[in-house]
Structures are given as structure tokens and as C-alpha cells.
Amino acid sequence: MSVEQNDKKYPEDIFKRRESIVRSYARNFPKKFVRARGARLTADDGSEYIDFLAGCSSLNYGHNHPALKKALMDYIERDGLTHSLDLETDAKEEFLREFEETILKPRGLDYVIQFPGPTGANAVEAALKLARKVTGRTNIIAFTNGFHGVTLGALAATGSEHHREGAGVPLSGVTRMPYDSYFEDGVDTADYLDKMLSDASSGVDAPAAVIVETVQGEGxxxxxxxxxxxxIEKIAKAHGALFIVDDIQAGVGRTGTFFSFEEAGLKPDIVTLAKSISAYGLPMAVTLIRRDLDIWKPAEHNGTFRGNCHAFVTGAAALKHFWRTDEFQKEIARKGGVIENRFRAIAKKYGSKTVGVKGRGMMLGLDVKDGAIAGAIVKECFANGLIIETSGPEDEIVKFLGPLTIEDEDLNRGLDILQEAVEKVLSKKLKSVA
Known part of the structure; x- marks a missing residue:
């Protein structure tokens, strides 16, 4: 039977017929997309959407940025390697040199770079395994509402009940501690952690590492x-634990600086990066390791696709194009200010008990206190040409993750759509309780 005959026999579309029901984003945005450029997506029916999701911060430089596309096309046209395991290639060499000169040296950082499997979760797995290997300890300190991935080691450090329920086995080796401002009564949760680690009878095993996100994206x-x-960094070091920053969603410029921890003056022992490190949406992850901690045996943590040369090419091109000067960082600060001002104006209109503002840089959200309300806002936005998603324990945050390169016209139009959606949904909600 031909594909055409098969589609007639089973009239529902191929995605519903053959793709697992585990899919999620497609449920909120039911269109077939065929083209993308900058901050815009085009569906097969010609309709256009402003993209405030950007691959969940995997496309910080937008879709098909011309400078990155040209670098990749030139590399492909000269028959550059696509897949290289961990062989030495010119594409990897260029990425390593550019990362060293443009990112590490100016910040006084001396990390060696591990290329694990090309996902954020695998970068976290490598970080946790190495911390345990270095210290000889097994316990990891993670924080409430943290998200570090859904493979078993990373999932054990993830707080989300929804994701943890998918494991099918006990998730162990992690002790959960309260994140900053977790308690509304102003409890100093850093002091709480120090007390638990200092008390030999607290029941908390000495940790191999403390892993933290500076901004909790999914949380x-x-x-x-x-x-x-x-x-937290000081406490980790005082108790003989490695300090790991998971910068997978908050890094690569999302919060304003290349690393999200720069403004705090931190020097983590290990840093995990993925998502936008390839700059083009290509699978790639890195685990940055303090040089003296790099005690792996050859191939002790590996992965078939750790040598994605196309990702090396676009990642290096982005570092050259965006990060050799501070102009791009200034633009992120300017646009972040535009978004924050608009969000605070919305929050002021409805009051802090109805709408709040959370996040930092261009990683900001409207806290509408209710997952159903946030979902309705997302649906209304999509109906009017904007793709935006939610986060939080109850999906109560409407989250901006648009490209850092977004044009002002698209940014302002998208913010207008969002504001109109918030007003429409909240006016209905307020009328219903009046």
C-alpha cells in the first residue's frame, strides 16, 4: 500500500498516527511549521508566528542567522567532517580556540572542556559522575524546583514531580535543600544548608557536589x-564538595552575560552548558571542568555523537560574531529592560497578588499564580500569532525565552500580543469571581 493510500485509509495525520503521545509542545501549538528566520516561524498554510520560545533557549541567536548559516554551508560544501567521535578535527580546533580566547581567558577561567553526549542531561551526568569520582563521596546536594534533565542521574537532582514520576525506579543519591527565598518567612536557606552539613547528626551525608541553577528556568x-x-559556593567548598553551576538554560547570554554567574563573581568547579552553545539548534553540550579535577580515564564517559562537527562550526561562528566585543551584551541588557518594563506595567495594573514578575535578563516571566490562567494566556497568544510557553511547579509562569537577537519590531509586537492576551484572560477571570 502506498503512503498516499495509507493516509486515505487512516485519515488522521501521520503525527497522531505514528508519533508517541509523549510529545508536548505540539499540543499547544498545533501547526506544521515549514520555515524559520530570526524570531519568526512560518506554517504550511502561510501563517506567521513570533517565536518567544526559541527552542526553549536553544536558539538564543534566532532561527537561521545568516552569519551562522554561511559558516555551516561553507563547511558542508568543502566536505568537512560531520561526525568525528572524539577525533581531532579542524572544526573542533576552531571551537576550542575561540572558546579559549573569547570566553575563558577574558574571564580568568581555566577550564578543560569535555564533550559528552550532545544533550544537557548528559553534561549533567558527566558532572555528577566526575564529582563522585573526585571526592569518593556519593551524595549530591540539589535544590527545590531545580531542573537538570530526565536521564536517571540528572533526574535524581531534578525536583519536578511530573518528570520524576516517569523514572520507573527509585531516584537516589541526592539530598534536596531549599532554594533561595523558598520559605516566605525570610529563612536564610544558605545558613540552613550550612547547618545541616555542619551537624554530624543531621542525617545528611557529606556531599560530593552542590549543583545549582542561578535562575531556575523550568522551576x-x-x-x-x-x-x-x-x-552556597563558599559552603560547598568549606565542606569539601565541588560547586557545579548548571548553566544550560540560563547561560550563553540569556541572563545578560555569557555565563549567568559572572555578575555574582563565582568560580564554579564545574559548569554545564548545552542548548545554545551550538548557536544553531544543533545538538551539542559541554562540561567545563577545573583543570586539576580532570581525572577521567580515557572513554570513561563517552557518547557516539560527542563529535558533532557542524555544531562546532556554528558554535565557533557565534562566538566570533557576537562575543568578541561587549556590544551584544549591551543589546541584551537593553532588550531585557524593555521586556521587564512591559511586564512590570502589566503586574502593576493587576496587583502583586494577581500578577508578578520573575527572572533576570531576557529570561523573564509573568507569574499569574494559576496554571489554568497561564495556559489560557498561551492559547490566546497562539491564536494571535505568538508562541510562548509556561514554567513553574503548576505551569503558572508565562515565560519569555525569545531570541536574544530579536528585532525591536518583533519584540514589541509580541509583547503587545501577550499584553492583550493577559488582559483578555484576566478580565474574564475577574468577572467570573465578581
Whole structure:
């Protein structure tokens, strides 16, 4: 039977017929997309959408940026390697040199770079395994509402009940501690952690590492203070644990600087990066390791696709194009200010009990306190040409993750659509309870 005959016999579309029901984003945005450029997506019916999701921060430089596309096309046309395991290639060499000169040296960082399997979760797995290998300890300190991936080691450090329920086995080796401002009564959660680790009878095993996000993307855009982050780093080191920053969603410029921890003056022992490190949406991840901690045996943590040369090419091109000067960073700060001002104006209109603002840089969200309300806002936005998603324990945060390169016209139009959607949904909600 031909494909055409088969589609007639089974009239529902191929995605519903053959793709697992595990899919999620497609449920909120039921269109077939065929083209993308900058901050815009085009569907097969010609309709256009402004993209405030950007691959969940995997496309910080937007879709098909011309400078990155040209670098990749030139590389492909000269028959550059696509797949290289961990062989030495010119594409990897260029990425390593550019990362060293443009990112590490100016920040006084001396990390060696491990290329694990090309996902954020695999970068976290490598970080946790190495911490345990270095210290000889097994326990990891992670934080409430943290998200580090859904493979078993990373999932054990993830707080989300929804994702943890998918494991099918006990998730162990992690002790959960309260994140900054987790308690509403102002409890100093850094002091709480120090007390638990200092008390030999607390029941908390000495940790191999403390892993933290400076801004919790999936956990609800909770942004830790600089003081709290510095305290956690100091506590980790005082208790013989490695300090790991998971910068997979908050890094690569999303919060304003290349690394999200720069403004706090942190020097993590290990840093995990993925998502936008390839710059083009290509699978790639890195685990940055303090040089003296690099005690792996050859191939002790590996992966078939750790040598994605196309990702090396676009990743290097982005570092050259965007990060050799501070102009791009200034633009992120400017646009972040535009978004924050618009969000705070919305929050002021409805009051802090109805709408709040969370996050940092261009990683900001509207806390509408209710997952159903946030979902209705997302649906209304999509109906009017904007793709935006939610986060938080109850999906109560409407989250901006648009490209850092977004044009002002698209940014302002998208913010207008979002504001109109919030007003429409909340006016219905307020009328229903009046």
C-alpha cells in the first residue's frame, strides 16, 4: 500500500498516527511549521508566528542567522567532517580556540572542556559522575524546583514531580535543600544548608557536589541573589564538595552575560552548558571542568555523537560574531529592560497578588499564580500569532525565552500580543469571581 493510500485509509495525520503521545509542545501549538528566520516561524498554510520560545533557549541567536548559516554551508560544501567521535578535527580546533580566547581567558577561567553526549542531561551526568569520582563521596546536594534533565542521574537532582514520576525506579543519591527565598518567612536557606552539613547528626551525608541553577528556568524563573549564590559556593567548598553551576538554560547570554554567574563573581568547579552553545539548534553540550579535577580515564564517559562537527562550526561562528566585543551584551541588557518594563506595567495594573514578575535578563516571566490562567494566556497568544510557553511547579509562569537577537519590531509586537492576551484572560477571570 502506498503512503498516499495509507493516509486515505487512516485519515488522521501521520503525527497522531505514528508519533508517541509523549510529545508536548505540539499540543499547544498545533501547526506544521515549514520555515524559520530570526524570531519568526512560518506554517504550511502561510501563517506567521513570533517565536518567544526559541527552542526553549536553544536558539538564543534566532532561527537561521545568516552569519551562522554561511559558516555551516561553507563547511558542508568543502566536505568537512560531520561526525568525528572524539577525533581531532579542524572544526573542533576552531571551537576550542575561540572558546579559549573569547570566553575563558577574558574571564580568568581555566577550564578543560569535555564533550559528552550532545544533550544537557548528559553534561549533567558527566558532572555528577566526575564529582563522585573526585571526592569518593556519593551524595549530591540539589535544590527545590531545580531542573537538570530526565536521564536517571540528572533526574535524581531534578525536583519536578511530573518528570520524576516517569523514572520507573527509585531516584537516589541526592539530598534536596531549599532554594533561595523558598520559605516566605525570610529563612536564610544558605545558613540552613550550612547547618545541616555542619551537624554530624543531621542525617545528611557529606556531599560530593552542590549543583545549582542561578535562575531556575523550568522551576519557575526563580532568580537567586548574588549574595545567596556566593554563600552556597563558599559552603560547598568549606565542606569539601565541588560547586557545579548548571548553566544550560540560563547561560550563553540569556541572563545578560555569557555565563549567568559572572555578575555574582563565582568560580564554579564545574559548569554545564548545552542548548545554545551550538548557536544553531544543533545538538551539542559541554562540561567545563577545573583543570586539576580532570581525572577521567580515557572513554570513561563517552557518547557516539560527542563529535558533532557542524555544531562546532556554528558554535565557533557565534562566538566570533557576537562575543568578541561587549556590544551584544549591551543589546541584551537593553532588550531585557524593555521586556521587564512591559511586564512590570502589566503586574502593576493587576496587583502583586494577581500578577508578578520573575527572572533576570531576557529570561523573564509573568507569574499569574494559576496554571489554568497561564495556559489560557498561551492559547490566546497562539491564536494571535505568538508562541510562548509556561514554567513553574503548576505551569503558572508565562515565560519569555525569545531570541536574544530579536528585532525591536518583533519584540514589541509580541509583547503587545501577550499584553492583550493577559488582559483578555484576566478580565474574564475577574468577572467570573465578581
Amino acid at each position: 519557575g524563573l526563580n532568580a537567586a541573589s548574588k549574595e545567596w549564590l556566593r554563600a
